[in-house]
Amino acid sequence: MTAERRGVLEAFYGRPWSWDERHRMLDFMQEVGFNRYLYAPKNDTIHRNRWQEPYTHVEWRQFERLATHAREVGVELIFGLSALAFRYSDPGHLEVLLSKLQAAQACGIRSFALLLDDLPSRFEHGEDAGVFPDLARAQVWLVHQLLPHLDPEGEFYFCPTEYHGAGNSAYLWALGAGLDPRVLVFWTGQEVCSPAIGAAELRRVAEVLRRPVVVWDNFPVNDLDMQYDLHIAALTGRDPDLPAACSGYFAAAGALSAASEVAMRTTADYLRDPAGYDPAQALRQAAQRSTHSPEEAQALVFLADLARRTPLTSGPAALEHPLWPAIDRFWAARGGPPPAAGPDVPGRPAEAAEAGAPDEAPLREAVEAMHQHADTLARLHDPLLLQNVAPWTAKLAGWARVARLGLAALDHPQDPQAREAVLDELALVRENFHWVAGDTFDTFARRCVWAAEAQAGATP
Incomplete structure (x- = not known):
């Protein structure tokens, strides 16, 4: 060289x-x-x-x-x-x-x-x-x-x-x-x-x-x-x-x-x-060398995948995170997202033909993984790395809570308080301006509220 x-x-x-x-x-x-x-x-x-x-x-x-x-x-x-x-x-x-x-x-x-x-x-x-x-x-x-x-x-x-x-x-x-x-x-x-x-x-x-x-x-x-x-x-x-x-x-x-x-x-x-x-391999190895366990490395790569906005991946590329197929399969299993909810996240990647059969399970598993990874990142052994990523860890944990609440609202469509909890939590999480997946989970949670209202027969 x-x-x-x-x-x-x-x-x-x-x-x-x-x-x-x-x-x-x-x-x-x-x-x-x-x-x-x-x-x-x-x-x-x-x-x-x-x-x-x-x-x-x-x-x-x-x-x-x-x-x-x-x-x-x-x-x-x-x-x-x-x-x-x-x-x-x-x-x-x-x-x-x-x-x-x-x-x-x-x-x-x-x-x-x-x-x-x-x-x-x-x-x-x-x-x-x-x-x-x-x-x-x-x-x-x-x-x-x-x-x-x-x-x-x-x-x-x-x-x-x-x-x-x-x-x-x-x-x-x-x-x-x-x-x-x-x-x-x-x-x-x-x-x-x-x-x-x-x-x-x-x-x-x-x-x-x-x-x-x-x-x-x-x-x-x-x-x-x-x-x-x-x-x-x-x-x-x-x-x-x-x-x-x-x-x-x-x-x-x-x-x-x-x-x-x-x-x-x-x-x-x-x-x-x-x-x-090989960029992808280099990032995985970098995470392994920067952390103290495979769980920490996996959590760091998971966060990096969602917080991917950089000058190297600006614009629509910033939204090309790996959870879109699970989200699309989730809504496909429900006959599509509720039409009343309006458009999807601007600039999101197109639905992939190979995303998989309609199924709610992958998205539900991904939401639990978000929660677990956020918990791991909140307990990193390197105190300086823990401090550095803390605002983004908090945002990841917030989106996990929002997604959980959205799923809970869908699972209990007759409970209006479940829908209110989604919107209350959304307001709190959005106070954190650190960028993690853009509006992916905001949009998902609001669609859950719309779908729950439709099931409940709610009217304005």
Whole structure:
């Protein structure tokens, strides 16, 4: 594999990891074969928003311990430098940035990254335009002010302001022409969170930047608008020859570090054998390696199947969970869903011809399995993984209660309180915005109420 740099990014928005989580991540990286760790959490205020302020001595001692641990496990710790509203024409701004680099070096850190992503694509200070012809050349100048201060054994990474898209802009051409060949440039693909990344597109960007890019893969990160999506899933949509077309491959983890580990095990499997990679098998194995028993692994995969919405499986693909055949067989056994209930879940997969004969039993068994898996997930042995998945575990348990109540309403159609209980529980479960199967079980339960009313001969 050409991409010998295999990294993990702590670069998300939201609560940064604790120092204990960072040390745990280093041990995880050693286990699965990642060898680069970029420290750049967006919500570390001293890293980004208030970058001109120094870290305290307490924090630098923590960085020093992290750097020592990284060396012990064979991981290169990369210290991220960010500079919101950097004034390129102000020597004082450069001096502050250099002082932070040198303080990190004093802690034993030798590799750095200048991260200018998610910033305006124009100068923020008018006087900078009088010194530099454009933003790209100003950024090239800044990179070259930092390079002479690096350890010869260290690496330097750069995330440009334009880090995704077609990769053929004047800005990127200027960067490619001006940046020192030693500088490694991050690229996320066609989109910020790219459902697919191909080797051919990376080669086109490499021509513009005059170097193979380092893939910044925004999976399994789940920050900002994705915070209600679990992102325990297998990596998909990556070409088998992708590693040969880049100079590094970094997986962007999320604030839920233990949950991210599960997904990143599949990324590690892909990087070890891109041609032989099997996503479904990789996820099953990742669940087994991340839990303490077969029951825990099965429960985690069950939850992942239902909470499958990610940038890799957005839109209708997010609803392609494995319980639809059981639901369809259930309603087929009752002559179809009640017509008065209205349409099914928008975007649900079409009924499969091989779903099986009409039968209520598979769905009833699946509802009990939901309950049992939720109970298992609520007692996971790994306390951090338990904490990470807790909101989605609660949602799974809530849907199991809703489905049970819906079935109870069907089984006791003459009991109006049974129907009321369904709707009361629905309101409670929907207060939890964490995404598990979308409206699958909301729709199912309401259809149960409609069918029970029809049996009871109820009228508005």
